[in-house]
Every structure is written in C-alpha cells, then in structure tokens.
Amino acid sequence: MDLFDTPTVQLPDAELEFLPHWLDAACADRWLAQLQAETPWEQPQVFLHGKHYPVPRLLAWYGDAQASYRYSGLIHQPLPWTALLAEIRAAVEQVAGQRLNGVLLNYYRDGNDSMGWHSDDEAVLGRDPLIASLNLGGTRRFDLRRKGQTRIEHSLELGHGALLVMRGATQHYWQHQVAKTGKSVAPRLNLTFRLIRIQP
Template identity: 45%
Template sequence: MIEMDVIADNQLNIFSPARHSLLPFDGEVFLYPNFYQEDGVYDVFDELKHSILWKQDKMKIYGKQVNFPRLTSWYADGDKTYTYSGVVNIPLPFTPLLRKIKEAAEQQCNKQFNSALLNFYRNGGDSMGWHSDNEKELSGNPVIASASFGATRTFQFKHKQQKNAKVSMALSNGSLLIMQGETQHHWLHQVPKTTDDTGPRINITFRDIKYGGD
C-alpha cells in the first residue's frame, strides 16, 4: 500500500524548481505553495469572486438534474466551446487579473495556456468528485496548472488500477499545482467535502485546448 501525505515546503516560490514529483509513479505532479505571492495576494480571492461571471451548472444523476456542488466559469482565447461532464461551456475573454495569473503560471511551467476553468468552492460542503482531466480537447499528456486562492483545501489523488496508491496534499492561498506526463491516464483526483469550518476557495485550472476537428 502506498499512501502519502504531502507537507508543503513554505520556501518554494516561482523561482524554485520542484525537487521531485509528488506521485510515486505513472505521472508527474509538482506543488509550489508560494507560487503567487505578489503584494495584494490576499485581495486576489476577493477580486476573482466579484469580477468572474460565475454560473451554477447542473448534472444528471440517476435521471435527475442536480446542481454541481460548486460554481464554475470558463475563460479562453478564441470562441470555441469546451465540454466536460456533459456541460457545454461558451468561453468568456480573459480578465486582466486572469491573464496576469496565467502568464505567471506559464512562466513556472514553461508552457503556453489558452483557457482556464474556474471553480468556486463556497464552503466545506462544496466539492469536486473523483475524475481525470481527459477530455478529447486536451492533448494525450496534457500539462494542467492549477492555482488556488482563498481557504486551504485538501486535494487527493488515487491510482486507477492500484487502489491503495493514494496521495493527499493541502492547497493553500497562492499555491500552484502542476499535473503533467501520464498523470491523467493513470490517476484520478478530487477535492472532497469537509466538515471543518473552512472558508471559500477559488481554483483556476489553466489548460491548452486543441480546437481542431468538430
């Protein structure tokens, strides 16, 4: 059984290379706890909360329409839609703040992104279930950069075949998590519900969407 609790190194920042992958095999995940630590980082959450056009999507479970346990929004260059979990997302143009965060993530990853999926976790009852980011619009081994602002939440991985292989970490305000290599092929990830008295959190996952084909 492989089970790891990852403790963040508070000295890491945008100029520090990740020392090793947090996954034991079949993928690469790197965590930068102090990725976005410019002046006013504690105001970033509030600006995102009020400037982003949030929406309440629905999904079908056992034939019934239910609300996603979080709010979402989709921003991208261009005008192509993006579909995940049965939801068709029509892109909005990047705000100045989103573009600034995107450029910082691109610098850290040495990778260009053209889109961002945002999730607003209003309290500990909001969550994201087990899934992989393996939509057809993403490349075979996508690089996904996930920036967090606001309250700290637990983020978990579990291997698709080796069920006892699990990794858990805390994503704090201003942190950046990078998933790359074969991660989406072999691992599921989630943000579980919590009964802790936690505040709201906004997560931005930057992606490079391929728009070729239908």
Template identity: 50%
Template sequence: MSLQGSLFGQDNNHKQEINLENGLLEYYPHFFTPTDSDRIFQQLIATITWKQESMRMYGREVLFPRLMAWYGDANSSYSFSGNTFKPLPWTAELTMIRDRVAMAAGTTFNSVLLNYYRSGNDSMGWHADDEPELGKNPVIGSVNMGATRRFLLRHRYHQDLKYEIALEHGSLLLMKGELQHFWEHQVPKTAKPVGPRINLTFRYIYP
C-alpha cells in the first residue's frame, strides 16, 4: 500500500482517512497554504533553538542524524533513547500551529518535538511513539514543512503489512487509535538531492 502526491486542492478541511490494521491515519496534503508554509518554514529555521542531541549506544555516545528541539508546557518533560528532554516555552508561532492541529485532531496537545532534516543524509530510524507518558492510544499530530520525504510504516507483528506516504510541504498527518502500539515508522536517508525539511510532532504528555 502506498500514497503518493497530492490528492486534494488547497483546502485544509480535505483529508484522506487511511484505515490500517490496528490503527488509523488521517492525511491533509495541504493543511497550510504554500505561502504560510514558506513563511513558517523560514521562521522555524531562524528562531527555534536547534541542537544535535546524542544517545548512548554500544558503550559510546552517538549523535542523532538530525537537529532537534522540544517545546511545551512546563510539566511536559519527555524521555526517549535514554534522554530526558525538558521543554522550552511555547513561541507564538508554535502556539498558532498547535492550536490549528488540535482543532483538526479534536484533542489537545501540551508539547511538540521538532526535527530538522538538513539534507537527505539526515534521518529517523524505526520507532513508535509508545512511551508510557503518552498514555493509551495517543494521538500524534505530524506537521511537515520543506522538502518532501518518504514516511514508512511497518506492522510489528505482521511483516507483510507496510505503508508509505510522501509527506509534502505544508501537510498534516494524524496518527490515531492503536497505531503506536502495533506499528513502527521511520524517515529513511536518501541519496537523491533533497532540500531541508522540518517536522513537528505534537503530543500530550501525562505528568
């Protein structure tokens, strides 16, 4: 199964529901207009406090292959890959994006993880957003700005179940239902020439 390219016009109320076994995706190819997307992308590059974090692997520190930042409410610290991230306070731009995504998702978010993929060499490995502090069946709102990158999913228990989406500039992907407990996802490296991309994943952290 795969979904490639734009299926709808410039209307952020249009979405495609993708019912997977043990999970649901909702994809808005043009959640933000091209003009807004360009402006937001440049502002995030310039104003976010980007860092290249590291994790402990095989007895040594290994740098994540991308830049990262964590913003949110004061009580929304988040732990993954052996690190605990304390949030920076919301900016006006991030608050605006959060509120628009929350309205589409029908839920609230108190934090956002930003990943800055500087080129095709930057990537995200296989993982699921299933940490205990996210609660049961978390809703994850994934906003994509900049270059289009492949987003791959694979079922944890059925190796033949896979899915792929090309996440476009200004798009929103909502991950719902049991998806995080049954599916993993990744953004692979690519040898093709590709520009920079910023991904924002909004979530609710339970204290």
C-alpha cells in the first residue's frame, strides 16, 4: 500500500485525497477475485415515476450489526463482515483516520452499469461524512459537479487499486457520478466505506 502517493485534489469547499496506486497489482488482483467469488450480489429495484426499475449495477451492503443503511428509498440490512472485508476495512481506516462501520459494494459489469449524480449526505452519515472509495478491476471515470450545476467541474480516472477519500464539507457542495460509457471496459468493483451514526 502506497501511503506516500497522496495528491490532493484542489476543489473549493471540498476535501479530496486521491491515492491512485494505493494497492499493488497482486493484492488488488487477489482482493478482486475473492470478492467477485464470495459476494452474494443483489440487483434491487427502485420505484420512480410509477414504475419499478432495476438498479444499473449489482450491490451488497456489509457492516456492524446495527448499521442498516437507507438510500434511494431502499433499506439495506448489513451482512456480517467477512474476514477479507474486515482486513480491507482495517487498512482503509488507517488512511481515513477514523472508524468505519459499513461498506457498500457496487459491481459494474460493463459500461452499461452506472451510478447517477448524487451526494452521500444522508442524515445517518453525520454532518461531515467521510467516504472512502476503493476501486478494483476496470478503470472508470468519476465525475464531480457543484450542487445545482450541470457542468462537470472535475473528473478522476479510478483504476485498479486506487483509493479516493472524500472528507469535510465535500458532500454539502458537490455531487458525483459514474456515467455509462460506450467504451469497452473491464468489470469494476467499488467499495465505499462509511460510518453510519447509529441512534441509541
């Protein structure tokens, strides 16, 4: 893990730390193969404009026992941590500098799978949520735009073994997406770690 390759992405009202070579290729390959094989993938449906639509990717939610997560009208009950995910979480926590109690796995099978514009700003994530995003597999473009704007302000190429940490006020002022692409791209697995603020 490369802890010294830490270029900071300069955006106003945002705090982004991008480590494009956080994992060496052998470790990234091992993690990707094992997660592809052992994850019980789901493809839930969302209800929009009177119709049900399948989410355009596969996903799974893991976390501490009380760390259920609701977004886009879906409630995800956590699967228990596997040995590998616990290992990855511990490594990511070292970079994040805080505890993380849940991870959303998104599997993009090809260029048709995507994630629309959004901010990770649900109340259960707290005032200034930290989101640590680990990319395994194919490279996909990660776009950022100001809330209320339509123009893409900045893009990053998230490659195999890259880690992106978003902190501070980022989710208050910025949205991000992984758009569909007509290019031939390898399957991509993205793990986004976060801290769910569990209510007493």
